[in-house]
Amino acid sequence: MTLTPARPAIDSWPGLDVVPSGPRAAVSARVAKRLFRAAIDRLDVTVVAGDETFGKGGPVAVIHRPDEFYARIGRHQLIGFGEAYLTGAWDTREPGDLGAFLTVLAAEVSDLVPQSLQRLRAAIVARPPSLHRNTEHNTRDNIAHHYDLSNDLFEQFLDSSLSYSSALFPSEVVDRGDHLQATAPYDAPVPAALHDAQIHKIERMLDEAHVGPGSRVLEIGSGWGELAIRAASRGATVRTITLSTEQQALARQRVAAAGLSELVSVDLCDYRAVDGSYDAVVSVEMIEAVGWEYWQTYFQTIDRVLAPGGRVVIQAITMPHDRMLATRRTYTWINKYIFPGGFLPSVQVLDEITDDHTTLALTGRLSFGAHYAETLRLWDEAFLAASQRVLGLGFDETFLRMWHFYLEYSRAGFAAAYLDVNQLTFTRPTDSL
Template sequence: MSDTSTLRTAAPRIRPDLELWPDLAQLPEGPRARVSARVANGILRAVCRRLDIQLVHPDEALDPTRPAIVLHDEEEFLLRVGSDGLIGFGEAYLTGAWESPDIAALIGTLGANIDRIVPRWMQRLRRVHVRREPRRHQNTIDGSRSNISHHYDLSNDLFTLFLDPTLSYSSALFPSEVVQNDGHRVALAPAPPAEDASTALTAAQHRKIDRLLDQAGVGAGTRVLEIGTGWGELALRAAARGATVRTVTLSQEQLELARERVAAAGLADRVSIELLDYRLVEGEYDAVVSVEMIEAVGDEYWSTYFRKVDELLAPGGRFALQAITMPHGRMLATRDDFTWIKKYIFPGGLLPSVEAIERITAAETSLRVADRLSMGAHYAETLRIWDQTFSAATPQVRALGFDVTFLRMWHFYLAYCQGGFASGYTDVQQMTFVKESR
């Protein structure tokens, strides 16, 4: 028999600041909203039964071994989910209409069974019900700057609170067994770190960066272009190898701190950092490296992105790409959807599939895949550590001026992504390309 306990989380009824969170101010109302709520209720209960998810109220006992949804305001939850699907699901969490003792486990269960959640006949009607992403989120040169600023210019101090000292905001690569699978390699799930989590994460971030630099052939005298600076750690490690690095970003906050870090390391003569769109870069480089930036490119510009890399690489040059990916069929089905992540975290974002990347590079460039490592389980562990560290830093986050709704949003974002990687719904790849002679 499973051990059960009553988890009496005090109802976290959030009263969002309506100037900061205007879309949380009103509940959906009217006949259509009520009908949608009834439909959502039926689907929700059927899914919970089928997937063994506990659907309970705060005073009911919970089995800690099973994922759970704890309803603090069932009416609000159903109205929001019924009217706005997964956006409503996330917004109902922001207002405290529901809670879960382990959001990552809940999302992992849903992600592993995504094709079974909604009946097939309803999936065929998704275009009628699911909102399309606003045109203002298109990744034009001006639009990309705005989209990137929305997330990355929040506050350098905020990111410093939960990232490790390298300030790497991308999947780390922990020690683990690597196996061959269908033409590429897979880094299996890492063991929980035996040492301090921050120390383990720092080492794993260095391992990730060093592997990318090795794959790109970066060494003394290499001319390196980095597309997407982050806070400068990859540029620093490339320059320490004797390379000359040009790195471009669209985040003013990242630019300023990355320049400070480069200057402090005494490497300003080897690293130049510019506020510049990748489409405007000129020159010739022996190596191009880009870490989790392609997710912000947008599918309408993927061809532009890869053709630009091809144009910038010297003959025989190498391109090392780290990309978050999703299955091709799922990407095609959802690429125009307006999701909670796109609304609140990454406007204009879209995860490519490995198939889409390989098709575009094969058809439109001289870039050819030389190596691919899948490491999604490592992102789940990276996110777990980030979420744990962020939660522990709650007082410091509040001191920066972020409110309780933001805290819930950020926790939901990190745990939601952790569940996606743990379930295999999303993955992350290190892909190496070599520029062949035409």
């Protein structure tokens, strides 16, 4: 699909139809233009704005409406940058350039704004709305905003396992001393390889958690049921919890179709309300939705329900510790449009929390960020190919641009190694029992 630079319909998107204006907006737009130009001039990209072309050369972005572009960035920083893409104020010359362009920016994200100005960050950036704080009252709505969009939507770009998390493709695994790293996949993965790589990811987690016949398994964050099905196929009894009614309904259908309903329960339940005792606790990319204020509660809950000798395996998207500390009170484009209340931890903070506040210890780690970049590339290609079907589901052109930007924005983070994804294994030392 070729994304048109024409202005998409935005009437049903509150705020997008309003371009910042007035004296304050004019001043902030001038500042934004100077900062943006200075940043781009240092980078291996090309930006075309009217008669001006700047940057050191590389993936090409075209600013169609410079006044709007700089006004949005000036008033709303990175949120404005993303919103300017949604409205068509800027685009890339080719759809495939978006990820490449954003990857260059992601690699320099810590230095796009001069260090001397970053001290003003706290006074400029927006704070997350109070409704995005993942209290027990708010979390259900925050989860529904994304996961209850439509099961049919997710089926358009995920593989048949409906795994909405990083796959693990065939690659070399290197011992980095403090952790294992799966290096870049041997070959550029093709769509047919995605399903096997998703199953490999799940089976590795179950192996790490020692899930087998008779295991009592708790899964926090059901997805659409694939991990629960695979655990039950090993003879385990599984309780999987979700706050998405859409996911619960389809996961139950898939469990029943696999003939495993007697072994798997799919419950609408907040993780904080979990009871019982489990030999294994597994969770795939759910901690990102917990919110940094509740990471301690999350792990203390797991610690409370884990049986003696039990194991915990969590797949988590992570960011560098210093960036996590600097951005944890920042309202982002991803928060506003994709994941309300979401925030990425660092490996360090998860290690510190479990060490200081639980009897759990981080005893194993596999990182494979390059595999997420490839997973997202395949998802985005499938999504673009399904654009007409997505429109047929009732979504509009602005949604298409938003989802494409989200997938490529995310891919850029992993391709630039700013983001990582890890399978983390936690155990309870025998002297703590």
